Amino acid sequence: MSELSVNHLLGIKNLQREDIELIFKTADNFKRIINQPIKKVPTLRDITIANLFFENSTRTRLSFELAEKRLSSDVINFSSASSSVKKGETLIDTVNNILAMKVDMVVIRHPNPGAAEFLSRNVKATIINAGDGAHEHPTQALLDSFSIRERLGSVKGKKVVIIGDVLHSRVALSNIHCLQKLGAEVAVCGPSTLIPKYINSLGVHHYSDLKEALKWCDVANVLRIQLERQDVNYFPSLREYSMVYGINKELLDSLEKEIVVMHPGPINRGVELSSDVADSDHSIILDQVENGVAIRMAVMYLLAGKLKK
Amino acid sequence: MKMKTEKQIVSSNQFEIMIERLAHQLIENHSDFSETILVGLQPRGVEFTNRVLEKLIEITKNKDIISGSLDITFFRDDFGRRDTPIEAQELDMNVSVEGKKVVLIDDVLFTGRSIRAGMDALMSFGRPKQVELMVLIDRRLKRHLPIQPNYVGKTVDSISSERVVVKWKSEDVKDEIILLKSEE
Numbered sequence A: 001m002s003e004l005s006v007n008h009l010l011g012i013k014n015l016q017r018e019d020i021e022l023i024f025k026t027a028d029n030f031k032r033i034i035n036q037p038i039k040k041v042p043t044l045r046d047i048t049i050a051n052l053f054f055e056n057s058t059r060t061r062l063s064f065e066l067a068e069k070r071l072s073s074d075v076i077n078f079s080s081a082s083s084s085v086k087k088g089e090t091l092i093d094t095v096n097n098i099l100a101m102k103v104d105m106v107v108i109r110h111p112n113p114g115a116a117e118f119l120s121r122n123v124k125a126t127i128i129n130a131g132d133g134a135h136e137h138p139t140q141a142l143l144d145s146f147s148i149r150e151r152l153g154s155v156k157g158k159k160v161v162i163i164g165d166v167l168h169s170r171v172a173l174s175n176i177h178c179l180q181k182l183g184a185e186v187a188v189c190g191p192s193t194l195i196p197k198y199i200n201s202l203g204v205h206h207y208s209d210l211k212e213a214l215k216w217c218d219v220a221n222v223l224r225i226q227l228e229r230q231d232v233n234y235f236p237s238l239r240e241y242s243m244v245y246g247i248n249k250e251l252l253d254s255l256e257k258e259i260v261v262m263h264p265g266p267i268n269r270g271v272e273l274s275s276d277v278a279d280s281d282h283s284i285i286l287d288q289v290e291n292g293v294a295i296r297m298a299v300m301y302l303l304a305g306k307l308k309k
Numbered sequence B: 001m002k003m004k005t006e007k008q009i010v011s012s013n014q015f016e017i018m019i020e021r022l023a024h025q026l027i028e029n030h031s032d033f034s035e036t037i038l039v040g041l042q043p044r045g046v047e048f049t050n051r052v053l054e055k056l057i058e059i060t061k062n063k064d065i066i067s068g069s070l071d072i073t074f075f076r077d078d079f080g081r082r083d084t085p086i087e088a089q090e091l092d093m094n095v096s097v098e099g100k101k102v103v104l105i106d107d108v109l110f111t112g113r114s115i116r117a118g119m120d121a122l123m124s125f126g127r128p129k130q131v132e133l134m135v136l137i138d139r140r141l142k143r144h145l146p147i148q149p150n151y152v153g154k155t156v157d158s159i160s161s162e163r164v165v166v167k168w169k170s171e172d173v174k175d176e177i178i179l180l181k182s183e184e
Helices: A017-033 A059-070 A091-099 A115-122 A138-152 A170-181 A210-216 A238-245 A249-253 A285-304 B012-030 B044-060 B113-123
Strands: A048-053 A074-079 A105-110 A126-132 A159-163 A185-189 A205-207 A219-222 A260-262 B003-010 B036-041 B066-070 B101-109 B130-138 B151-155 B162-167 B176-183
Touching (some): A017 A285, A048 A059, A059 A105, A059 A285, A091 A105, A105 A115, A115 A126, A138 A170, A138 A219, A159 A170, A159 A210, A170 A185, A185 A210, B044 B066, B101 B113, B113 B130
Parallel strands (some): A048 A074, A159 A219, A185 A205, B101 B130
């Protein structure tokens, strides 16, 4: 297969396993390219991409922008803080105004779940979801699985535990879909207040005990506690959370095996991860960031290939 | 109904002689190869590069000749203009071409567009002192761009409906080059 089965990247749920494998294979090539002396290819030089960020982001926005520039596309950036959205413009109007400037592809991050899908039905452009509320964040899940594949050789048969605030996490849902499609076993770990009620219906086991979860897994993907999304208190205090669910060197040393530690960033050092773990050999956090650019280049390359000239 | 007829244009013996001649021509121009890098274009130029390299080592006993392979997928000029996108191939360039003499190698030179893309891809690895082009088959009547090879195995005058197929003994039964004609 040399073509994606979808025209937009809205979520991992809509992808086939073959799509994910094609994205990985293409990202392998782009990873080599971004390690060359000249890191840029002319492939998308006649494509214009708009980055619409209705929510704060540092690394995802930078990673998308860098990926777009490495592919030689033209880039326009938009963030809602400094725009007419504040004056009451609707999402469709905002996007159609931007598309009137002849934009081919839209990368969108929005606080509302389904925003990307809504746009894909209502505007004429290729849509890439860069995070919609607590729903999906497909490129993050792709780069996480890509990083596991790079470190452990493959994703199939691996045991991955997602630890922390699963309830508010779009990274968790996308990761569960992606890992399962690639044949990994997935579990979650965290206080029951931060685990969605029907998580078992996704075929995911819930561990309440962190040590038990770590003993089971090959990879621990640690999520940030998203205080900004928590409308009520889900646990007594950050200090207590970190005592029960924080990962530190001592805990890793007490396991009888080596596990891989991942984090989508930004890390709350001393809360979900201690500094000595975040900076240790167990951690592939910075590999994830590097792979993020390659994965996003691959996704945009493959989707742009479906835009017929 | 379309009929296909095959005509052999290079036999396995002639093939071997061609590779040997091209190797000698390279030696004539590059003496000890200390400043030279052989670069095969994926996918079909790589096998050709390996065969020439083998022959060069056999003749000169010099095992330090540097070679690499380039993937031109992202440098092509027909992106979004094809029905299905082309899958990228592996790239193996662990050398800088800065200040080196580079020999680009491909199996068939036709429109010249792949070579144009290959030259662009090459420049991502530095500024070479000189770039030469070696091809096994030069279909000289069908060029779209002003590109000419420095080393040619065989020149073939053919029309667009004909296809030149290079078979390698490592992949097929034997080395040979075939001209395929489709007739109405």
